[in-house]
Amino acid sequence: MITINPKNIPVAKWQGYILGAIAPRPIAFVSTIDKNGNSNLSPFSFFNAFSTNPPICVFSPARRPKDNTNKHTYDNVKEIDEAVINAVNYDLVQQASLSSSEFPKEDDEFIKSGLTPIPSVMVKPFRVKESPVQMECKVKNIIELGAEGGAGSLVICEILLMHINENVLDENGVIDPRKIDLVARLGGNWYSRASGNSLFEVEKPLRTIGIGVDKISEHIRKSKILTGNNLGQLGNVDKLPSKEEIDDIKMDKEIINLLALYRTDPVALEKHIHIKAKKLLEQGEVKKAWTVLMTI
Numbered sequence: 001m002i003t004i005n006p007k008n009i010p011v012a013k014w015q016g017y018i019l020g021a022i023a024p025r026p027i028a029f030v031s032t033i034d035k036n037g038n039s040n041l042s043p044f045s046f047f048n049a050f051s052t053n054p055p056i057c058v059f060s061p062a063r064r065p066k067d068n069t070n071k072h073t074y075d076n077v078k079e080i081d082e083a084v085i086n087a088v089n090y091d092l093v094q095q096a097s098l099s100s101s102e103f104p105k106e107d108d109e110f111i112k113s114g115l116t117p118i119p120s121v122m123v124k125p126f127r128v129k130e131s132p133v134q135m136e137c138k139v140k141n142i143i144e145l146g147a148e149g150g151a152g153s154l155v156i157c158e159i160l161l162m163h164i165n166e167n168v169l170d171e172n173g174v175i176d177p178r179k180i181d182l183v184a185r186l187g188g189n190w191y192s193r194a195s196g197n198s199l200f201e202v203e204k205p206l207r208t209i210g211i212g213v214d215k216i217s218e219h220i221r222k223s224k225i226l227t228g229n230n231l232g233q234l235g236n237v238d239k240l241p242s243k244e245e246i247d248d249i250k251m252d253k254e255i256i257n258l259l260a261l262y263r264t265d266p267v268a269l270e271k272h273i274h275i276k277a278k279k280l281l282e283q284g285e286v287k288k289a290w291t292v293l294m295t296i
Helices: 011-021 072-079 090-099 109-113 228-235 243-249 253-261 266-282 286-293
Strands: 028-033 039-044 047-051 056-059 082-086 133-144 153-164 183-185 191-193
Touching: 028 056, 028 072, 028 090, 039 072, 039 090, 039 109, 056 133, 072 082, 072 133, 072 153, 082 153, 090 109, 228 266, 228 286, 243 286, 253 266, 266 286
Parallel strands: none
Antiparallel strands: 028 039, 028 082, 047 056, 056 153, 082 133, 133 153, 183 191
């Protein structure tokens, strides 16, 4: 493992490490307007949500490392304290990337990137019609983090209105990650796409406190088959299976065969029981995995 002190390497090289290590990052596709009514549109991956009530999100335009100048977005929000944060999905990513080019201030990135500006309801900047989610925001505060090239400024925004394309909602009216197909930023030229096999669910911790990994038997904790993720699943239960549940699983044909086949080889039996439990955990069958583990 190497250890890096940011004060000992060039800013650009340090930025590469930051962008590669802190990823993937959501993208704020920010529309702003200056005091003369000129539009600007630019993506920022130093971005996230920080409060629900009030609804606050923050993005950070950084000073240009090459000449220590500010981004047009920063200048605009200083003049007109409003913005629209548009979500970037896969269908939009190439045009969003194009808009990040260092066009002259007088150029409109809506036109340059071929995107459609539509009027907002409560703020002056336009929304991006092609974006699946558009958030009209009031800029509440701007915090400058430094004065050198590469220094960011936190643009703290309150969401006034959110517009959602109905096509990305599921049958319950909730945004479906498979339908919205968001993209995120990594280092260099790399992006990630939140779709297909890259999507997976992790069950939230119980409202009642789980037993924790420390309460799992040592032979399970030190398993060469079960992973840390598997142990996390097993520790997220509030009680272990009952004797009746364990007796029931012992009637399972596969378990009967394993117990009979390896009855004189406890090491092999434990290995195969753990393999069976791991498969169940990967299918989300945590309770059943516990009963399998407790057959030996």
